Amino acid sequence: MTGPTSGSDRSIGRRGLFVTGAAAALTLGSVSFANAASPGGEETRTVRGTLPPGSPDYVYLPVEVPRGVREIVVSYAYERTPVPPGTQGNALDIGIFDERGTGLGGRGFRGWSGGARSEFFIRADAATPGYIPGPVRAGTWNIALGPYTTAPEGLPYAVTITLRYGAPGKTPAAVHPPERAKGRGRAWYRGDCHLHSVYSDGKRTPAEIAAAARAAGLDFINTSEHNTHAAHSAWQGLWGDDLLILTGEEVTTRNGHVVAVGTEPGTFVDWRYRARENRFGHYAREIRRAGGLVVPAHPHATCIGCNWKFGFGDADAVEVWNGPYTPEDEIALASWDNTLTGGRGWTPAMGSSDAHREPQLVGMPQTVVRADDLTREAILDGIRAGHSYITESSALSLTFGASGGRGRHAGIGDRLDVDAGTPVTVRLEVTGAPGCTAHFVTDQGTLHTTSLPQSGAGTVEWRTTPQYATYVRAEVRHAPKAPGLPGALAALTNPVFLGGGGRG
Known part of the structure; x- marks a missing residue:
């Protein structure tokens, strides 16, 4: 049986604003349901x-959930003025926190879909993708609204909450990807x-992504x-000897996005802060404590909230x-x-x-x-050390390094530790790059360019000294599409550093 629908208005004014441990937030008046209802029944409220x-960045709508609820269903809509x-x-995101609260760190976090969905459900045995299955326990839940952008006339919204009563069911044990695949050794x-x-x-x-990755x-x-x-x-049955699946998150703040790479399964990283609150360092350490890497994503992207504002002092890559x-x-390449x-x-x-x-x-x-x-x-160690290069597809491979002195050699991400005046030979081998050019880039800029065979x-090969080049890295580029502009990258390497001292 469906309960009554409430048309209660939750328009807000500045007097409702308060600042929590997270970004500036606002809490609306709570939505209440009956203390209990018969199994199989349901109640609905609309706000x-x-x-x-x-x-504020986040607006919380408290929902008083009574005992005996087996499922919570939330839908929302807003006017695109x-x-x-x-x-x-107008653009409005949505998520939810359970009775454990909305405090930073996400102890009560139960899911987020941003603006990708207009409704979601949570119950013990299942949940909408993006949400965490588990019991719907009694207490104050909070629907989290994120007004991403707001029109001058305001952002009219409607949130509908339905509680379904009955036996809670059982939550299946989570099955996570293994930490190793068969591999080929080093x-x-x-x-x-x-x-x-x-x-x-x-x-x-996930199945389509795994197939595309292979x-x-x-x-x-x-x-x-x-x-x-x-x-x-969500990846059970999709990994194998040929595919290692790491778990992470794209932490999507209002001042940039950061990818947590390879965190322990089940790790949640909060995103509810801006650069002005000086909290990112704490969450970067949380990522590392969970075994992952901190990787700012698309740092010079022009979409709203995408440009990276937190600096790179806490970045692993x-x-x-x-x-x-x-x-x-x-621009990101030049800045790096x-x-x-x-x-x-x-x-x-x-x-x-x-x-x-x-x-x-994919790829x-x-x-x-x-x-x-x-x-x-091993993969995270290699990324952290810079023992890596980037390529547009698996059709393109390269080998890059520098040698000099008494038979010394350094590969990508390493340092060739020789005296400043020692002659150094830099060597790049490329396959799978027809019509491209190879470039050697140093701290002075691009010092050597040559066309690759058709x-x-x-x-x-190119010869230099540590006195002349602090580092050398390689780029492989397609032909330019406009005069005076560089061609698109086909591949690039991390640097080889020349001379004594520093990381390597």
Whole structure:
């Protein structure tokens, strides 16, 4: 039996604003249900209101959940008010926290879908993708609304909550991917660490992503849904000797996104803060305590809230190439290159597809990592050390290094420790790059460029000294599409540092 629908209005004014331990937030008046209802029954309430321009980042709608509830169902809608050109319209995200509260750290976190869904459910044995199955316990739950952008006239919304009563059911034990695959011992392994499925705003299922990863020639992937760890247990039967599945999250704040790579399964990383609150360092340490890497994503992206504002002091690597190569990536690459001159404490580069749906390609680009084996620990160690290069597909491979002195050699991410005046030979071997050019880039800029054979396979050598070049890295580029502009990347390496001292 369906209970009455309430049309109560929850319009807010500035007097309702308060600041919590998270970003500025606002709590609305609570929604109450009957103390109990007969098994098999249900009750529904609808709350309407308008969020004004300049609303807090998060608005919490408390829901008083009585005993005996087996399922909570939430749907919402909001008006997409027409706005003049150049003015942001309405966009409203949604998620939920259970009776354990909304405090930073996410102890009460039960799911987030951002703007990807208009409704969701939670019960003991199942939940909408992006949400965490488990009992619907009595207490104050909070629906979290995130007014991403608000039109000048405000953001009218309606939230409908339905409680269904009955036996709670059982929550199945989560099954997570293993930490190792068969591997080839010490070798180069290809991976894509930034992917989205139906568990956030992607359109592919985990099974479709796993199939696409294998088709792209990948050895490992990292699940990185926006602001939820719900997909960590969604990969049963999809891993194998040929595919290592890491678990993580894309922590999507209002001041930039960061991919947590390879955290322990079940790890949730909170996102409810801005750079001005000086909290990111704490959550970067939380990622590392969970065994993962901190990787700022698409740091120069122009979408609202996407540009990275937290600095790179807490980064283990940085995503300089995100999806098909664009001017945003060119800026990210140049910005990253400017940090390499000292060589001490440098941050390695990564590339990932950020693929959400067809026709976006999983593994375009991919990070190729030198690791001791195909295990979580070994892959993360290789990325952290910068023993990696980025390529547009598995069809392109390269070998890059420098030698000099008494038979000394250094590979990607390492240091050739020789005196400043020692002659050094830099060598690049490429396959799978027809019509491309090879470039050697140093702290002074690009000092050597040559065309590769039409076959796409070739070897390029260049001689220098540590006194002349602090580091050398390689780029492989396609032909330019416009005069005076660089061609799109086909591949790039992390640097080899020349001379004594520094990291390596």
